Amino acid sequence: MPSVSMTVNGKAVTGEVEGRTLLVEFLRQNLNLTGTHVGCDTSQCGACVVHVNGKSVKSCTTLALQAEGAEVSTIEGMATNGDLHPIQAAFKEHHGLQCGFCTPGMVMSAADLLQQNQDPSETEVREWLEGNICRCTGYQNIVKAIQAASQEMKG
């Protein structure tokens, strides 16, 4: 079996995978990072969003071997020393989650948006979330949380 090495949340990791092993499977099964979820099989729902080399991607539509040598970050890497990342904190403050299943993908997707656009409008946030489906919240508080986080992060 091929071997793959990458950095996940700042830690170097190596594992044996098959050609067909998806990045999300590698994260969940090999590394026990179960915060990244699988919500669909056609790449629409976004529950599996992680960052590869700083960009948000769907880890269910990426092979583990495609991430060879890459810097991968997942929801587990967002908080530092037990302190929530401002986006996580804003989701909590603004009730941007209910069942929590889509939440890791939402947070990772939002983090990519805010590194590209420090002050997104409501419309820009809503459009950005095109690839993240939430069935619980009606999105309203997710949008509010992301906008609040953007203000917080701008300082």
Next chain:
Amino acid sequence: MAESGIGASVRRKEDNRFLTGKGRYTDDINRHGQAYAYFLLSPHARAKINGIDTSAAKQAPGVVGVFTAADLAADGVGGPICGWVVTQKNGEPHKSPAVSALASDRINFAGEQVAVVVAETLTQAKDAAELIEVDYDVQQAVTKMKDSLSSSAPQLHDDVPGNLCFDWEIGDKAATDAAFANAHHVTKIDILNNRLIPNAMETRAAIGDYDSGTETMTLYTTSQNPHVARLVLAAFMGLGPENKLRVVAPDVGGGFGSKIYVYRDEIVTLWAAKKLDRPVKWVADRSAAFLTDAHGRDHDTHAELAVDKDGTFLGLRVSTLANVGAHNQIFSTATPSYLYGCLLAGQYKTPAVYGEVKTVFTNTAPVDAYRGAGRPEATFVVERLVDKTARELGMDATDLRRKNFIPKDQFPYQSPCLVQYDSGDFNLLLDRAKEVIDYDGFAARRQESAARGKLRGLGLSCWIEACGLAPSAVVGALGGGVGQWESANIKFNPTGSVTVFTGSHSHGQGHETVYAQIVSDQLGVPFDSVEVVHGDTAVVPFGMGTYGSRSGPVGGGAIYKAAQKIIEKGRKVAAHLLEASAEDLEYADGTYTVAGTDRTKTLAEVAFAAYVPHNYPLDEVEPGLDETAFFDPANFTFPSGAYFAEVEVDPDTGHVTIMNMIGIDDVGTVMNPMIVHGQLHGGFAQGIGQALYEQCVYDENGQLITGSLMDYCMPRADNFPMFTTEETNQPCPHNPLGVKGCGEAGAIGSPVAMLNAVVDAIGTDIDMPATPEKVWRALQSRAQAAE
């Protein structure tokens, strides 16, 4: 209001784990040595199974077991059951065909589970499933209700003649006929309530685990009601005894009704774990979820409203066909009967109402309770019909409603449809809704849209629902198979922290927070010292679970009651510690005070003494501070609301843009406004999804052609504007917290407000979902008709 007590927007306890990826959903759990199950699903909607050859699959690499219906039958394992007997017009019970745990000799819907492969890895299980040869004798399927009822239709079940599950009625037919005979005007409408697919973001999953040493089984599963699952598995599926079966519903990623039922895959996974004596894990992929989860709605209704000259409602007549799909499930008979028919009077004092419902088996996935369950369908019928009546009479839609509202001073109000509404103030709701939407400014907004070539519409719904599914006596009298109370157990620990066990189950609703608020409020302990535990039959005494917006009114009521028991027990202990009589103690904010003195003991001190009874009147009071309560309220609760939707239609494309959506709700006491508004937003999104986007489509052969997220349109963030939600609450008089429930409200009131807005914009009736092509075609037809 305390900062963390009832009424405060306390931030959620559960959020930290969800936000950091530490939530623990079923698929996140792995048992040592687990194998993986994969189900072979029928590609046909209707077929006879002549034989299943699993020999090649059994020989495939990694396979540890391949099982079919015969294996389950040999062990006496049963299939899904119906939990509610509906008595038909003719006095007979509804037809409930037996269902096996895997399809045995007949297929009745595409996606029906035919066989299971258990293997060392999931890919090996999938590979082996391709080697199973099923000899199907494929037959013509029937997916439309009217076709299924026709005399030439194929028969789905041998013991269900004419594919009719039940023919049921509610209300007074003679009185209603008389009302119509004297009517000045009769409005008629034909309505389809579109079939929906729940699509909780976490798909269903299960892990079966068997301990041969103790002969106990554990099922980890995505359930909204683990105790009910255990009860049903033990009592009907032969997977008991109940005390040797533990069901754990860990973090669950949304339910919306679809995770109430005990499904075949869960039964089989649990059984296989015992059979193979090793843990077995199964997780539905989204494609399987589309095919096998219980769907929602799917009604075809003709309704008529008789009115007097001045718009006074005289009588309402409703005739509905409801699709049950291939076979019954737990609530599939209750949903289109009592949960639907009981709400047909709406907010109005219509004196005579008669409804009849025929439920029909078809070659489609089972249909069961989905967020709102019956009540969105009832609201849709009533509020479309009232809106159409206003148009036909040339009356303002709000004036006509107001004229017919049940006045505030007539509560409790006995509806002609069995139920007694507890409280409400419909004028207040509508007044406020009109203010918030700026009703009077609509004409100007419509003109402004017209100037840009767009069609603007405003739609209203004034709705009422029955929820807080409870009174066991009523539910039992109507045919329900179980009690509908809820339980709570509060353990006041010796060191002052509190653990609360609830039979209710959170899959997004925030129980861990709201229940802690109740306990903190009642027992005067810090919010952070209260931990709420749910979802595990091994630790929670019992429970009926979460559905029908019952967690607040019923589950919360049980917790309140248990807290009172703690206070009363503590009073005895405090009396001993304070050397006073229990009757002389006053209790407030977690502290007992001897009346008229400054002598006090806190509950924490009392608890410590109760667990360390060194000097303790054991003949008067037992040690410990641990109380359990079961709460069974006297009635359902009746939330109500007034919702407005405002839309703009692009006549060139038929595209509908939502300009505004507001809701004024009466959900009784609000325990956590932040969470209540979150529930309402989510309900709006699902309701609007039904009105504009979502549609489950089977082709004429019973193939599900909206079988993925590429064709079944789940609403996204960019479909919506910011919603406005407010409450004007009338507390519920028959539960201790005054709570009515809010989980379903948004999904009940919003679809019809949205559709009424589209109808208002385009000036002609249209079915849900109002997709661009449908709207465009409606506009074309209207233009042609005008020529």
Next chain:
Amino acid sequence: MEMSGQHRIRASRQAVWEALNDPEILKQSIPGCEEIEKISDTSLTAKVKLKIGPVSAKFAGAVELSDLDPPNGYTIAGEGKGGAAGFAKGGAKVTLEEDGAATILRYEVNAKVGGKLAQIGSRLVDSTAKKMAEDFFGRFSEVVGTPEDMETAPEAVAAPPEAQGLSPLVWIVGLIAVVGVLLLIFAF
């Protein structure tokens, strides 16, 4: 999916009839056909491999002929299984009519797809069916007739849902169509 259409093929009716019943000609005409075998005068099996876009699936199918009326036409029904992809089945009525030295072949097809094909590929069922029919007749005409024989393309019409029988070619076209559906599902 329902389709009907007609093609004018510059060959005698007898020649077209024989070609319709000649496994070798069918094999040449069906894109991706790896194997075709005549089991009896009225039954046929085939294996077709289709590779379109990202999708590549193998179908194994069997076809039955009925209402044989040489050289005027027949009814045909068949079914193909594509493993994890699902199945395709259908039928068609095929008639051959003389038009001078040429032959007009008419067909009415009713083909069904099921399983994963129907569940995720519905957006392209109709157009794939047409494309496959065009591909087939293009090749068939090349083999049977002289060049420039392709005169008309099939057109979709609403046909009664219970149409029966399918020409082997048309049926296999339906079968192929089903496979083709798959490729249409994912884009980007």
Next chain:
Amino acid sequence: MYDFNYHRPKSIDEALSALTSASDGKLMGGGQTLLPTLKMRLASPSDVVDLGAISDLKGISDQGGAIVIGAGTTHAEVASNAAVKSKIPALAALADGIGDPQVRNRGTLGGSIANNDPAADYPAALLGLGASVKTNKRDIAADDFFTGMFETALADDEIVVSVSFPVPEKASYAKFPNPASRYAVVGVLASKGPAGVRVAVTGAGQGGVFRVAAMESALDGNFSAEALAGISVPSGDLNADIHASAEYRAHLVGVMAKRAVEAAG
């Protein structure tokens, strides 16, 4: 997914040799179409050759009269590239409307056009702007590149290297998306420039992307929405599905064409 041998070549030559030595090899761009297909077990290639590590396929260069975009460039890179945004804003906007942000971060221009999904956006850009496709073997004009639904002029061992888009005087893309999948139900790119007046339609045609000659000639002398009045496309050759009938698509082609022309200015 069935298993396969995975290759990640660094050069086009390595990619070709991996492809040709495989019994049933498949090229992968960003994998946003291929991987879901494989997950559904709808294909079982023996080898997957990932073009993602070939630097020769990446990058965007402004060559004055044309913008040349490497086949391995992602949709997100095209959408945010300064040269594309200033010289062919219609192309940047089109790329920004493909799929969703995560798909745009991985999906590539080359992967999209080689797949030629009849509802994909990029084929409309190539055809509507009169682009030219450079492969490892030759240059192919967009008019010759898209040969039918999911079919292109590419040979089995041919790899798209880059696409050259001539800078138009004016251009705009109007898309009516499928609300569920966000593919184009109908997308129209209208442009006026060195390649003449062009109107390319995606999402609607059974054979994939196509040009509307009647609209182009009407716009030739008068590039305005009014010039399109009364011009319709026949619905006979258009796609139909549960989201839109052929008749509705035909109507939308007219509406979207007008909107594109209007927005192009």
